[in-house]
Amino acid sequence: MMLKDPSSKYRPFQTVQLPDRQWPDRVQRHPPVWCSVDMRDGNQALIDPMSLERKRRFFDLLVRTGFKEIEVGFPAASQIDYDYVRELIETNAIPDDVTIQVMTQAREDLIERTFEALQGVPRAIVHVYNATAPVFREVVFNVDRQGCIDIATHATRRIREQMARYPDTDWTFQYSPETFCFTEQDFALEICEAVMDVMAPTPRHKMILNLPTTVEVATANVFADQIEWFCRHVSRRDSIIISVHPHNDRGTGVSSAELALLAGAERVEGTLFGNGERTGNLDLLNLAMNLYAAGVSPGLDFSDIHHTQREVEYCNQLPVHPRHPYSGDLVFTAFSGSHQDAIKKGFAARANNPQGFWEVPYLPVDPADLGRSYEAVIRVNSQSGKGGVAYLMEQHGITLPRRLQMEFSTAVQLIADQTGREITGDMILECFRKEYLFDAAPLALRDPVVTTADGRARLRGALQTPEGEFTLQGSGNGPLSALVDACARLGLAFDIADYHQHSAGDGADSEAYAYVEIRVGTRQLFGVARDQNVLTASLQALVCALNRAIGKGWLALESRQNVTRITLKD
Numbered sequence: 318m319m320l321k322d323p324s325s326k327y328r329p330f331q332t333v334q335l336p337d338r339q340w341p342d343r344v345q346r347h348p349p350v351w352c353s354v355d356m357r358d359g360n361q362a363l364i365d366p367m368s369l370e371r372k373r374r375f376f377d378l379l380v381r382t383g384f385k386e387i388e389v390g391f392p393a394a395s396q397i398d399y400d401y402v403r404e405l406i407e408t409n410a411i412p413d414d415v416t417i418q419v420m421t422q423a424r425e426d427l428i429e430r431t432f433e434a435l436q437g438v439p440r441a442i443v444h445v446y447n448a449t450a451p452v453f454r455e456v457v458f459n460v461d462r463q464g465c466i467d468i469a470t471h472a473t474r475r476i477r478e479q480m481a482r483y484p485d486t487d488w489t490f491q492y493s494p495e496t497f498c499f500t501e502q503d504f505a506l507e508i509c510e511a512v513m514d515v516m517a518p519t520p521r522h523k524m525i526l527n528l529p530t531t532v533e534v535a536t537a538n539v540f541a542d543q544i545e546w547f548c549r550h551v552s553r554r555d556s557i558i559i560s561v562h563p564h565n566d567r568g569t570g571v572s573s574a575e576l577a578l579l580a581g582a583e584r585v586e587g588t589l590f591g592n593g594e595r596t597g598n599l600d601l602l603n604l605a606m607n608l609y610a611a612g613v614s615p616g617l618d619f620s621d622i623h624h625t626q627r628e629v630e631y632c633n634q635l636p637v638h639p640r641h642p643y644s645g646d647l648v649f650t651a652f653s654g655s656h657q658d659a660i661k662k663g664f665a666a667r668a669n670n671p672q673g674f675w676e677v678p679y680l681p682v683d684p685a686d687l688g689r690s691y692e693a694v695i696r697v698n699s700q701s702g703k704g705g706v707a708y709l710m711e712q713h714g715i716t717l718p719r720r721l722q723m724e725f726s727t728a729v730q731l732i733a734d735q736t737g738r739e740i741t742g743d744m745i746l747e748c749f750r751k752e753y754l755f756d757a758a759p760l761a762l763r764d765p766v767v768t769t770a771d772g773r774a775r776l777r778g779a780l781q782t783p784e785g786e787f788t789l790q791g792s793g794n795g796p797l798s799a800l801v802d803a804c805a806r807l808g809l810a811f812d813i814a815d816y817h818q819h820s821a822g823d824g825a826d827s828e829a830y831a832y833v834e835i836r837v838g839t840r841q842l843f844g845v846a847r848d849q850n851v852l853t854a855s856l857q858a859l860v861c862a863l864n865r866a867i868g869k870g871w872l873a874l875e876s877r878q879n880v881t882r883i884t885l886k887d
């Protein structure tokens with residue numbers, strides 16, 4: 318049960334005294350060095366660790382994405398990891414610009430086996446770690462501060478010796494004071510200095526100090542302070558690369574990395590989509606895309622993010638959440654009416670200024686940059702409004718006038734409310750067809766002929782009704798008003814409230830869509846028609862409106878004394 322007073326069980330986190338901290342005023346203008354630890358930290362957290370085949374696939378994906386440093390495993394820990402490292406080396410599968418990294422505990426036998434696995438590799442980063450925080454020193458290792466330093470320095474010495482045994486390889490050494498974020502600052506510095514004393518890095522041959530939030534225990538600003546403090550106090554700054562390795566226990570792995578970079582870190586370790594122990598590692602894709610969305614090229618390519626996600630899901634055998642930043646199946650989708658309306662307007666504005674800065678409401682980046690289609694952006698359910706429906710219709714070449722958008726969206730809303738489900742683009746089209754593009758009935762316009770003379774249009778034709786055919790004859794300022802006049806002579810009184818038309822498609826086969834809104838008494842509704850001839854389309858749209866009005870009972874066909882009349886119903 319949750320405690321009423323959690324302070325009796327949980328301590329507030331420690332903060333860092335750094336009143337002149339610099340990182341809050343900095344802006345990230347270049348990407349960090351990226352290191353994927355998917356095949357190590359990610360792998361060690363999987364229900365079923367990756368097989369050789371899944372590791373191969375992951376490696377290929379990471380290389381294609383642009384990673385230059387890839388932690389491929391813990392070869393002393395498992396035969397699969399060992400065999401995988403051997404396979405990479407023996408099949409020359411490591412591109413010239415990629416460096417593999419492997420991890421080992423600070424134990425002599427494991428170090429030896431690690432180097433055995435690496436024999437013949439052109440370049441490699443050997444990564445050793447030991448936990449440094451008080452609870453680990455006391456509970457896990459039962460050592461004091463000096464004992465903890467001895468574990469690290471002893472391992473570093475062994476690694477130096479092993480590196481000397483294989484001089485043909487270009488070695489880089491990496492040390493991680495595991496649990497850095499809850500280790501005393503001075504002790505974290507002391508142990509790293511001791512390790513550096515043994516490894517003796519130089520500006521030409523740097524080593525990596527990798528500072529993890531092994532378990533996130535504080536807000537991201539505290540981690541940034543820890544990194545800035547560390548960078549200011551560490552010696553040989555020009556001979557080390559400061560790397561960070563955030564986890565995500567508080568859900569702030571990405572923020573921790575971002576602020577740590579401002580605070581002086583140059584390199585980040587993490588995984589694609591954030592797989593990793595407990596709540597996961599830093600999500601590298603999220604961090605990279607945050608940079609991209611701020612105009613900084615991350616140096617990683619997620620142009621086909623869907624493919625990337627599917628590959629990672631396959632390799633990890635874990636699903637990616639549909640709302641995962643930048644990639645989830647639903648992140649470029651708006652269901653709610655006001656969002657859809659704003660997105661639709663944003664896309665329309667963008668069409669007029671395709672080279673300008675990206676400014677489409679609610680979409681932090683252009684989905685097309687990630688290989689996502691615009692069609693998936695707007696989806697319709699009961700939370701949607703006219704904008705979303707109109708957007709999907711536009712995808713099919715049908716541009717509804719604003720008042721028709723309002724009218725039609727009530728029909729779609731009815732379906733959404735009745736079904737309680739998403740309404741697909743096809744369902745909306747079908748609804749539109751049923752509502753507006755039905756075969757003309759009960760009224761049909763036959764053989765209309767329009768002539769113009771002296772600025773007036775004259776219309777002749779026939780109106781087919783269930784009771785028989787009536788001659789139509791009328792004149793007006795244009796063909797539509799001529800048809801209105803002809804109908805008035807049959808006793809059918811209405812006028813035109815709105816008219817729009819557009820062509821759909823290009824070339825000779827393109828069709829015209831016509832939208833005619835009629836006013837019948839105090840009520841208004843639209844009729845729609847399409848035809849290769851725009852005049853025919855507009856006349857048929859008017860007849861469609863009349864038919865809809867009859868269908869709604871606003872108008873009635875009445876036969877009295879063998880004469881059929883269409884009359885207005887109250």
Ligand SMILES: CC(=O)SCCNC(=O)CCNC(=O)[C@H](O)C(C)(C)COP(=O)(O)OP(=O)(O)OC[C@H]1O[C@@H](n2cnc3c(N)ncnc32)[C@H](O)[C@@H]1OP(=O)(O)O
Nearest residue numbers: 358361391393394395422423424446447448457458495531
């Ligand atoms: C934060 C991280 O992600 S660190 C990476 C962790 N990753 C993994 O552990 C995945 C791979 N690990 C393994 O396959 C195994 O743990 C092995 C092969 C490394 C070691 O296996 P075992 O020898 O059976 O030990 P076990 O798994 O129980 O690990 C605990 C032992 O390692 C010691 N240990 C833990 N970390 C370290 C370290 N960095 N350096 C030296 N010793 C360590 C513990 O003190 C404990 O020793 P003890 O048995 O003498 O008390």
Ligand SMILES: CC(C)C(=O)C(=O)O
Nearest residue numbers: 446493495529531562
């Ligand atoms: C970098 C290391 C040891 C790590 O995986 C962690 O601390 O989470």
